[in-house]
Amino acid sequence: MALVQSELAGGSTAAGARVFLDRVDPLQKTELPAILIDESTDGETIGPYTVHGVDQRDLGITISCVVTYGSTAGASARALGLEVEKLLAASTALAALAKLGVQITNSRLVISGEQDRLMASREQQWRLMYLVAATAPDTIL
Amino acid sequence: MPFVEDFTPFLQESEFSTTAVVVSTGAQVQVIFDNGYAAALNGLAEASDPGMLGRTVDLSGLVHGSEISLPISPGSTTMESWSVVVIQPDGTGMTFVGLRKA
Numbered sequence: 001m002a003l004v005q006s007e008l009a010g011g012s013t014a015a016g017a018r019v020f021l022d023r024v025d026p027l028q029k030t031e032l033p034a035i036l037i038d039e040s041t042d043g044e045t046i047g048p049y050t051v052h053g054v055d056q057r058d059l060g061i062t063i064s065c066v067v068t069y070g071s072t073a074g075a076s077a078r079a080l081g082l083e084v085e086k087l088l089a090a091s092t093a094l095a096a097l098a099k100l101g102v103q104i105t106n107s108r109l110v111i112s113g114e115q116d117r118l119m120a121s122r123e124q125q126w127r128l129m130y131l132v133a134a135t136a137p138d139t140i141l
Numbered sequence: 142m143p144f145v146e147d148f149t150p151f152l153q154e155s156e157f158s159t160t161a162v163v164v165s166t167g168a169q170v171q172v173i174f175d176n177g178y179a180a181a182l183n184g185l186a187e188a189s190d191p192g193m194l195g196r197t198v199d200l201s202g203l204v205h206g207s208e209i210s211l212p213i214s215p216g217s218t219t220m221e222s223w224s225v226v227v228i229q230p231d232g233t234g235m236t237f238v239g240l241r242k243a
Binding site: 026027028029032036064066069110112113114115116117118119120121 | 176179180181182183184185186187188189190191226239240241242
């Protein structure tokens with residue numbers, strides 16, 4: 001997840017360096033646009049791989065592309081989401097770690113009109129699939 | 142016999158109310174304006190939730206998208222524009238109008 005953060009922060013998106021990992025506080029107006037990275041609600045799944053002693057792990061992450069206030073919030077959120085998709089799909093560093101795949105599985109627009117300005121977020125679900133030795137799950141093979 | 146109450150005393154500028162201008166007609170109406178904190182996008186971002194409360198008889202001409210001009214802060218002569226997004230008459234003679242920055 002830290003690599004996803006660094007790839008997005010270094011990727012010159014509209015969010016710039018405002019890419020937050022495991023953030024718990026709400027974003028302030030001055031911090032928009034921004035990208036939030038969190039582990040998805042279904043977390044990580046782990047199962048045995050075909051080679052004895054090796055596990056396949058699938059880590060689900062949620063990436064929220066939150067844009068600044070305005071009448072074009074929906075379009076801006078889609079555009080930022082597209083930037084994120086292109087960066088992660090093209091990341092050789094991420095592909096080198098998640099050797100079994102980096103896959104976006106779902107993307108949706110969350111739009112909010114009840115506040116003082118129209119707000120929107122493009123929420124993406126990704127799965128990062130990789131291998132570890134069962135005895136050393138902190139070391140990616 | 143229906144109970145009819147005069148709401149004017151609740152909307153005195155010397156107390157909590159302020160003057161709003163309905164831009165399309167130029168009408169000036171007394172309202173209580175609030176713009177408190179509201180979480181947006183399921184808690185991802187901070188925002189506020191502006192709205193004004195006034196007499197239904199004064200606000201009955203509003204439709205979604207109507208432009209309202211309100212002081213930028215209490216007592217200020219600088220005005221800012223808002224757009225009507227929600228109209229909620231409460232059935233007793235008062236109406237809440239939800240606003241968004243125009």
